[in-house]
Amino acid sequence: MDYELLIGIFPQVLLDGILLGFMYALIALGYTMVYGVLEFINFAHSEIFIFGAFVGVEILLSLQSAGWLARMPWVVVLILVILAGMLASGLLAVTIERVAYRPLRTAPRLIPLISAIGVSFFLQDVIRLFESMWRNAFNLVYPTMDVMNIRFELTSTLDVSVRSLVVIVAALLMLWSLHVLVNRTKIGTAIRAVAEDQAAASLMGINVNRIISLTFLIGGAMGGAAGVLFGIQYSLINPYTGFIPGLKAFTAAVLGGIGNIPGAMLGGLVLGLLEAFAASYMSLLTGGAFGAEYKDIFAFSVLILILIFRPKGLLGEVVRGRA
Amino acid sequence: MIRAVAAMAAVALSVTLVDLFPRSILVFLAFQLSLLYVYVTRIPAWLRTGLLGVALLVLMPLIGLRNGYYLEVATQVGIFAALALGLNIVVGLAGLLDLGYVAFFAVGAYSWAIVGSPHANLIFGGGFPLAPGWFYVFLFVGLAVAAITGVLLGLPVMRLRGDYLAIVTLGFGEVIRVLANNLDKPINLTNGPKGITPIGRPPLPFGIPYSEGFYFLVLLIVAVVILVNRRLEDSHIGRAWEAMREDELAAQAMGVPLVRAKLLAFACGASFAGVMGVVFSAKQIFINPESFTFLESIGVLAMVILGGMGSIPGAVVGATVVTVLNLQVLKGFSLWLNELKNAGVTVLGYSLADLPTQLEPAKYERMVFGIILVLMMIFRPQGIFPARRRQRELAHTDKVPTAVVP
Numbered sequence: 001m002d003y004e005l006l007i008g009i010f011p012q013v014l015l016d017g018i019l020l021g022f023m024y025a026l027i028a029l030g031y032t033m034v035y036g037v038l039e040f041i042n043f044a045h046s047e048i049f050i051f052g053a054f055v056g057v058e059i060l061l062s063l064q065s066a067g068w069l070a071r072m073p074w075v076v077v078l079i080l081v082i083l084a085g086m087l088a089s090g091l092l093a094v095t096i097e098r099v100a101y102r103p104l105r106t107a108p109r110l111i112p113l114i115s116a117i118g119v120s121f122f123l124q125d126v127i128r129l130f131e132s133m134w135r136n137a138f139n140l141v142y143p144t145m146d147v148m149n150i151r152f153e154l155t156s157t158l159d160v161s162v163r164s165l166v167v168i169v170a171a172l173l174m175l176w177s178l179h180v181l182v183n184r185t186k187i188g189t190a191i192r193a194v195a196e197d198q199a200a201a202s203l204m205g206i207n208v209n210r211i212i213s214l215t216f217l218i219g220g221a222m223g224g225a226a227g228v229l230f231g232i233q234y235s236l237i238n239p240y241t242g243f244i245p246g247l248k249a250f251t252a253a254v255l256g257g258i259g260n261i262p263g264a265m266l267g268g269l270v271l272g273l274l275e276a277f278a279a280s281y282m283s284l285l286t287g288g289a290f291g292a293e294y295k296d297i298f299a300f301s302v303l304i305l306i307l308i309f310r311p312k313g314l315l316g317e318v319v320r321g322r323a
Numbered sequence: 324m325i326r327a328v329a330a331m332a333a334v335a336l337s338v339t340l341v342d343l344f345p346r347s348i349l350v351f352l353a354f355q356l357s358l359l360y361v362y363v364t365r366i367p368a369w370l371r372t373g374l375l376g377v378a379l380l381v382l383m384p385l386i387g388l389r390n391g392y393y394l395e396v397a398t399q400v401g402i403f404a405a406l407a408l409g410l411n412i413v414v415g416l417a418g419l420l421d422l423g424y425v426a427f428f429a430v431g432a433y434s435w436a437i438v439g440s441p442h443a444n445l446i447f448g449g450g451f452p453l454a455p456g457w458f459y460v461f462l463f464v465g466l467a468v469a470a471i472t473g474v475l476l477g478l479p480v481m482r483l484r485g486d487y488l489a490i491v492t493l494g495f496g497e498v499i500r501v502l503a504n505n506l507d508k509p510i511n512l513t514n515g516p517k518g519i520t521p522i523g524r525p526p527l528p529f530g531i532p533y534s535e536g537f538y539f540l541v542l543l544i545v546a547v548v549i550l551v552n553r554r555l556e557d558s559h560i561g562r563a564w565e566a567m568r569e570d571e572l573a574a575q576a577m578g579v580p581l582v583r584a585k586l587l588a589f590a591c592g593a594s595f596a597g598v599m600g601v602v603f604s605a606k607q608i609f610i611n612p613e614s615f616t617f618l619e620s621i622g623v624l625a626m627v628i629l630g631g632m633g634s635i636p637g638a639v640v641g642a643t644v645v646t647v648l649n650l651q652v653l654k655g656f657s658l659w660l661n662e663l664k665n666a667g668v669t670v671l672g673y674s675l676a677d678l679p680t681q682l683e684p685a686k687y688e689r690m691v692f693g694i695i696l697v698l699m700m701i702f703r704p705q706g707i708f709p710a711r712r713r714q715r716e717l718a719h720t721d722k723v724p725t726a727v728v729p
Contacts, residue, residue, distance in 0.1 A: 117693075
């Protein structure tokens with residue numbers, strides 16, 4: 001076994017894992033916040049996420065064709081694109097809740113889940129339909145900004161691109177502002193109150209429906225931001241790309257303890273790291289018999305193991321104990 | 324009396340139309356609708372059974388002689404009907420939402436594909452493919468293997484409830500697909516994404532052509548599956564499943580052994596898929612992991628939901644409607660649009676020839692499934708043919724029973 005190689009790639013794998021982890025964390029927030037208030041898996045969240053990526057790519061492509069992409073300062077473009085992605089995904093999430101989930105709120109638990117699966121499939125093909133009509137292609141590539149490709153060599157085995165730094169900084173900012181919003185503001189208190197006990201919250205004068213919409217808005221916006229960052233980092237997107245990351249982000253949410261916001265962040269990071277290490281080292285350790293192609297299985301196995309042995313997740317404290 | 328005549332006339336008329344216009348999709352749809360009419364209209368039971376029997380056993384193969392594609396559609400409907408009936412046990416009766424159902428179908432398909440083709444020589448040395456007659460044995464092997472897989476899946480997820488169970492079964496379905504995709508090394512078990520071919524076809528009696536042969540085989544299996552389903556529904560275990568679906572705790576308190584009931588539900592549902600998997604692999608001659616995606620699982624789920632969870636006729640009708648939508652309506656629309664495009668038709672001043680080439684309406688299965696799932700959940704969660712027991716429950720709430728229980 002080549003120990004030098006094993007150790008040599010370590011820093012790079014660590015960085016990849018952290019990047020992936022932040023992505024999962026941002027998406028997982030959407031699952032966990034909605035689960036917190038409604039005890040319901042928003043299966044369509046993976047499409048809310050990829051919708052943000054598509055809004056982002058559309059804006060970048062139109063800026064590019066107008067010739068503004070090169071002329072505008074890249075930070076401005078970046079902020080613009082991320083905000084647009086957040087807004088679009090957030091509004092989409094709110095709309096979905098109004099149309100497909102709210103009428104089913106009192107129905108047995110599986111009914112809204114099935115509806116959510118339907119929404120997820122429907123959205124995939126709606127995005128495909130729109131892009132096919134509009135661009136005659138639904139596999140889109142994020143236009144690159146030259147700044148993004150600058151790399152800093154930290155050591156001989158590790159270099160960091162601006163692209164990765166952008167993703168990390170943006171994700172950290174987002175997670176921090178969400179933390180402040182939930183824990184330090186009146187709105188945050190209301191969200192936590194609704195998650196704790198809807199009836200009591202409404203007796204305290206909180207408009208429960210408004211707070212639920214708001215939860216979808218915030219969760220969706222986080223997903224949208226993740227979508228844009230995903231596009232910037234991995235460049236190729238299509239309407240079906242969101243599904244697997246969405247599923248893994250859900251795994252991350254369960255891993256951290258579903259309904260628990262810091263848990264989702266932690267779960268995302270842990271899962272991202274686990275997956276990056278599994279993807280790079282599995283092939284080396286098994287002599288090429290099992291390689292990176294099994295990384296999806298790896299994530300699902302984590303999910304199954306967590307659900308069996310520690311259903312309340314790493315940070316425990318499920319909103320209302322149920323697994 | 325009038326209804327009986329109308330039913331017979333509907334079938335006769337639609338068959339004549341199919342004979343006159345063997346290429347028209349609408350006419351074949353009319354034939355299917357006439358069968359549905361025969362099923363739902365109030366006529367004597369013997370007449371209904373007779374008409375449906377004649378239509379399925381005699382008329383359909385004859386139609387197949389005029390247009391082979393219709394027989395193919397009918398066979399596919401049969402395959403999916405059996406799958407829907409299997410999933411109906413798990414989802415409809417036992418109330419366990421299984422989103423990875425197609426995995427069992429895959430297990431059955433691969434179990435025959437590997438030994439029914441020369442591929443097995445790579446694993447075991449020589450002596451393959453097995454003689455085609457083994458196919459009939461493998462119907463049962465596929466059943467057993469799938470049932471065992473069902474139990475293996477069931478064991479670890481036993482403690483999970485509702486939505487978690489759904490996600491884990493989804494993950495399980497993906498695991499099976501990824502395994503099928505990648506088990507071409509270290510031992511070449513599935514030949515990876517390239518798939519396995521040629522898969523042996525069974526010997527058929529009386530020299531029946533393969534397309535007709537598979538049609539009858541599928542029809543026979545569906546008949547058996549329906550029979551088993553009906554017996555199960557009113558059996559001890561069927562009632563246990565329904566009790567479990569309504570309230571797990573109460574069921575347990577009433578003495579339903581939850582673990583055994585759940586495992587049995589998984590095993591029963593899986594075994595139907597396993598049998599159909601064997602038939603499917605022989606019918607297609609070629610299989611690869613692409614046939615066993617999450618999309619297929621949701622397709623089968625959409626069939627069950629559309630027909631009505633827990634309802635046997637519902638599952639069959641759901642399978643028919645969804646399969647026909649996919650194979651005929653979407654494809655037909657695609658072809659029609661292409662014809663219009665080539666003819667240079669303009670709609671409201673917009674030339675259809677300018678339509679993007681990437682638009683292929685035939686590829687929008689997901690949209691169909693999505694719309695079905697959302698609309699059914701919002702407007703008619705009991706499905707188009709609600710289960711009998713549920714109907715009775717609803718009837719009870721309408722009128723107060725007059726007889727007083729002493």
